[in-house]
Amino acid sequence: MAKKKSKKKWDFKAAKDLFYDYLEKRQEKKQINLPPETIQIDNLNRKEALNRLYNLTDSVIEKIYSSGRPSIQLPSRTSTNIIWDEENDLLLLGKQLQEKQFHSLSSVADITRLMRVLEAVNELLVKDLHATKREIFYSDVKLFGEQKNSDKSIEDIATMLYTTRNSTHIVASAKGSCIGRLRIRDKSDIIDLEGLGSGGWTISPMLDNIEILESDAE
The missing domain is CATH 1.10.10.10 (Winged helix-like DNA-binding domain superfamily/Winged helix DNA-binding domain)
Structure with missing residues (x-):
């Protein structure tokens, strides 16, 4: 009988922070000079x-x-x-x-x-x-x-x-579902996708609020 793989804990928050730093630096390097007859659309906080x-x-x-x-x-x-x-x-x-x-x-x-x-x-x-x-x-x-x-x-x-x-x-409306051996944090809520049944977790359109806590993906 095959042994069930043990869940590995990953420091996804640190990885996500590094990725965002990379994107910011990449954005700085690829600063686009807009033509004078156009307007600028900004991402705002x-x-x-x-x-x-x-x-x-x-x-x-x-x-x-x-x-x-x-x-x-x-x-x-x-x-x-x-x-x-x-x-x-x-x-x-x-x-x-x-x-x-x-x-x-x-x-x-x-x-x-x-x-x-x-x-x-x-x-x-x-x-x-x-x-x-x-x-x-x-x-x-x-x-x-x-x-x-x-x-x-x-x-x-x-x-x-x-x-x-x-x-x-x-x-936009949420589309798609996710199911499997995965635990995530959605703001203050901890969600274990393995225990959500066949319906799974409806993928949120606000992915910036999602943090992966545990996964056995390799």
Whole structure:
């Protein structure tokens, strides 16, 4: 009878820290100089994202007080504003802006959806939580109508803040499962995947929060 392999304990945290250091140094070495006619999209931490969000809402409030006609400007995501950076082989956003105004029923509905998503992003960032795009849609089905409307508003908000969607703490739905002789830590929770049955552990979209504690993988 074959002996069951003993579980080995690995210092995955130290390995992960070394890997992140490597990525940071690699990023510094491969600093991309963007063409002058394009905008920069940043990965932001929670505090930076909140600061940009507050600056955005302050500008909307100022327009309400000054003109009584609030409007929102955001980079256009149309094909005419997509620029191919041949040197770095990247598709980039140009500096063309589009303005959303309160001047018709359709535009009011569009901006109302934007404000609803902005409210959700603020709550997620303040509480340091994450939500999936599907959860944002179900937070106000009557307003969004279809998920494509909430998805569009989510992308618009990220573009308005000149950041990535993940920086707004809105993530894609979890896909795939994992099962086997593996123990992980998800923030403060210890999860033993071997005891989760045939369904396994649904892979989290927030992998930065996951730490591998034990595995017998070789």
